[in-house]
Amino acid sequence: MLSSASNRALTFTLQFSSSLKFSPKTNIQCRPRRLHRSIMSSGSRSSPREADLNDTGCGGAITLEEWQGWGCVSPVPAMVNAVIQDLKLLENNTDAHMVFGGIGGKLQGDFKVQEDKKHRAKYQSLGDSNKKFQFFSARQIACRLLGSRGYLCQKCWLPTEDCMCSQVKPCSLWHGIRFWLYMHPKDFLRQNNTGKLLWQVFGVQAATLCLYGISEDEELMWNAFKDAGRDKVWCLYPNQNMVPKTVQDAFTGQSSADTECTYSLTSGDKPLNFVLIDGTWSNSAAMFRRLKEQAKLVWGEEDLPCISLATGASAMHKLRPQPSWDRTCTAAAAIGVLSELQLLPECSIHGLDKQADAVEDALVVLLEALTTRRLRMGRSITRKVRHSRDIC
């Protein structure tokens, strides 16, 4: 069930399944933490700044070191560097300088006007819709990279003066699980993105970024899925075509009539892959569609197994007293998966509750960093959320 108030892909169903509700193993404790929704609306607004195309030693192109420094694990996307090269050419051929600023670090000024014309023409010239889409993604990523270079900390995506890295405590994720952050380019390098916390805490091999529309990233993710096998891939998304499974349905088969399909978490040596769609609710439908299309190419069936979290208002409310935050945040979705798996007898020995706590601690650190920044910049921390795209 989707909450109409929520704009994020990872909304949680509101019913606690009865067996979980009364499980003696439930040990979710009340933690009196307050996470204010409005703080997370502190976007990436900043003063205008010129792109630094000369500090990489290779004409502004993204090196592998820089690319992976931002949290990516793939090779440098060829199309991203092609876009950067075009931007640099345009700058050389005009008097306008490449200036970034405002919310989301977008191009500004005269250069933006000229670049707009150029990229629209390029977009039109691409015949294939998939190519158009990949160009759109690569351009977004390239602009965000250039606008953030030398300004944001590569690890935490906060302005360097607000870097929170020293306060994040790393934690090992149980090797039986791997998270994939399938991220929309518009969420890449966003200060208030929470998906990034997962690889800050667990490392990039346990929680891996995959940028939507970047073929190098998508290929890497799908190769891992092929390797793991179809029964080891779950998308955390309320699939409208069928009744979504809860973690308990999916992994214990207790409520499944077809016991032959019962999945054992401990089978095989490949981890269970959870895809978390990291984008706004309006973008997530297209992102899920692309996942389904790719599933069809790989496995011949469009259906991508989906789960929804049973951990709804009640449990999350106990965890944190601000459910509006809980239900709309990518990191909280990961916390939900870990917390629900922890309740399964076969998972109880893997310390997933501690791993969920580690993500929650990082969330609190991020919230505090964003609050400090807003206060320092003289902005209200209680302003009304002007648009609903506030946290992710």
Ligand SMILES: [Zn+2]
């Ligand atoms: Zn940092």
